[in-house]
Amino acid sequence: MVSTSSETLLTLPTPDAALTRARHGRGYWKNVWRRLAEDRITIAVMLVLIAIILSAVLAPYLTPHDPMKTSVFARLKPIGTAGHWLGTDEIGRDLWARMVYGGRLSLLCGVLPVALALVVGGTLGVVAGYAGGVVNSAIMRSIDVLYAFPSILLAIAICGILGSGIRNTILALSVTFIPPLVRISEAVTTQVRSLDFVEAARASGSGTALLLRYHVLNNVLGPILVYATSLISISIILASGLSFLGLGVSPPNPEWGLMLNNLRPAIWVNPVVAALPGVMIFLTSMCFNLTSDGIRQAMDVRL
Amino acid sequence: MSGASSRLSGPPLLSVRRLTKHFPVRGGIFKRTHGVVQAVDAVSFDVQPGETLGIVGESGCGKSTTARLLMRLTEPDSGEVMFDGEQIGGRGGPSLRTLRRNIQMVFQDSYASLNPRLPVGMSVAYGPFAHGLRRAEALDRAATLLEAVGLEPALYADRYPHELSGGQRQRVNVARALAIEPRVVILDEAVSALDKSVAAQVLNLLVELKERFRLTYLFISHDLGVVRYLSDRVLVMYLGKVVEVGPVAEVWEHPRHPYTRALLAAMPTMDPSRRTTEALLTGDPPNPINPPSGCRFRTRCRFAEDVCARHEPPLQSSADLRDHAIACHMVHAGTGHSLAGTSGPA
């Protein structure tokens, strides 16, 4: 509250005001939100991210071109060409149209696997952490086996053996992200479980479901979610990587990684155009990374 | 165990028989069990309705484990806990849920024992809510209890633990423990972490609440002064064993077990005539993984003799006072100790 000293002397806060303020205790999430709002960089990054997501959603309104329409006469036009301000690709498709439409699949392949892995891995981790003992060992030792694969190898193995396509890409990436999410959820839950307030709740004769909901989940969900958002940036890179290898999205669908792959030979003709889809992957991935960092700082989570 | 029965007549509210918990210690390539920590070993005692039983002892003696075993936060290896004459978890006896309805606990760490993500009113309301009260009713009950512990509900119910002071938080924890109307409250070092003046206020509150709600307290503390102030009887533990139990005034005036004497002598006192210059208790407690044979205290006892190593002294009431029991060869006649049957060394 900004006030001059004379004002402070004259206008004492009324008991009513003091009461209302006290009634609304400052909850944890309110604090997080306030800290986040003060972090201008994170807010800016989140705005960019929202713009990228909106551009993918609203793609048809942002370009008159069909991202699939080829033209033999307009191949590999440079940036600034009339009608194609970002130029065209190796078979004459408008690059701007493919960039905005491409965001749809790239974002989907970035976010959906993490969301799926969050549900599966988070559940397994919380169960392992809360149950402890044999259940914990069974879950965690199985996860150790998945950990024996470097993440991208697991994704490549699954896609490579099962075949390419969006469904297998999402499946492969989901499986890839389950182990780290199980580990982090288990670690956080184990930590929370041993705290006195969980013991106290247990001692009050509460059932497990209620206890998990009121005492465990609201304490572990924050750190787990922050970790999951940081995985999105990796997921986007990996998903595009799989497409780049020809294992992900199948042509002619627009997707940033696949575009990068298709444009690769064009590097000798028009290097700038060939590099463009990569900029989008980089930008999106970095925005997710920075957002995750910002939220983590606001939540004061240590991982 | 006849000696542990109280001067108060009538059946005990809580009766503990040979309660035992050993924690395995693992190590090596295959994490084999190397040894066991005998955290609580065949501990027996009774708690009469309406009394306050103090439990004292050095850290690591099994006080807190005993509390956790009573609440079944830790599963005992063996032993029985009877509540109101019925065995907990036994066939036909009351369930664990009933036990937890009747016994509640206040922990030492006031901050860790409150969920940081819940307003404290919710934390207090949680117990009744879990026992089937509707949300609004539970919150009403919470408000009543916050009031009872001296926290104006309108001001405090919506606050979060980090917005309260240590003393206020511990008041909330007391309210939380009382919310499901237990008959016994275990106070595990409940005021140990608080400033002296704040601790005194909370202690007075505890005395007041005991009267008002007709509670029975199990007061665990390493602070003998506080135990003396609050307790009717006191139970002294050493390395997972009960070494002495009796009315608090009697134990304070005539401690019989050498360990109890040492503990009391080590207490800071304002009375110059009672000050000791001699350190009665030296060294650290022995490793609980391999406790000494016979009497566990003998390695630190000035009067230890052969018999102390050979036989474990049973907890028996003293000849003159039925409700004062001691586990020491010196106290009881005919044990083979050179000082046996005397009133101990002068």
Added chain:
Amino acid sequence: MLAYTLRRLLYGVPILLGVSVIVFALIQFAPGDAASLLIPPEAPKEVVDQVRAKLGLDKPVYVQYVLWLGRLVRGDLGVSIVTNMPVASELSNALGNTLMLAIPAALLGFTLGVGLGALAAFHRGTVLDRLFSATAIAGVSLPHYWVGIVLVAMFAVVFNALPAQGMGAPGFPRTWAQIRHLILPVITLSLIPMGVVSRLVRANVLEILSHEFVGSLRAKGLFRRRVLRHIMKNAAPSALALMGLQFGYLLAGSILVETVFNWPGSGGLLNLAIFRRDIPVLSGTIVTIAAIFVVINIAVDVLQALIDPRIRR
């Protein structure tokens, strides 16, 4: 310490078994079995049965697994259905080429990462720190295959200074011509470990700097270099562990970079196998890299325990 090492090694056995089960299961899920890839669809049933019997495909799945595992343990990874060469020999060549990239990339990434991370921490809050942090974030957000393309565009296409493709003459790089081929892929590969390591080192050093003992060391008038050595000793174990993991990722992640640079390594082999649906090569390569990763992890654990005795539980 010996007990700890043995325990870690023993623990590796069930993990490796688990890895083999997963890869074998994946092969079972692959569309079409090995026989259908070998013989034309119009072949008579007797021929199909004969081939299946020869490949052991007529036996129950668990028998197939045990036989397959037995061959794996003896180092027999099968025969490529495309080239008819033993997978093991193809793979060992390719792995050698991959290591040629991965080892220098790991060293470069680790050195730069530790240096930049520590430097940023010591200059906390300055422009230098922000710059490093931004670079590090960019380092982990970059699709490194794309960086490879950009580097090729710059150094091979625009400046025409370095080769864009392949490794030149095969074998251990001795000549400048061979080394020139290494430069771009190694830089590309080193970016991720650099970014990850520098972020960790920065955080670790900041944490240590915030402890009081560092202040008291400074107060005692110890020279900066002593303080630095002290801090590095404390920050080393976790950086080392991370680097172990990162080395595994380099081996696996090289598939993308090797594709960009047409490098004849294990990643290139994997890529080729995927397109030819050469399952023996595919599964052999995956099992081998995963096994190497497991061994690296155990080695890192043991090394870490050597540095920091508290870990030996």
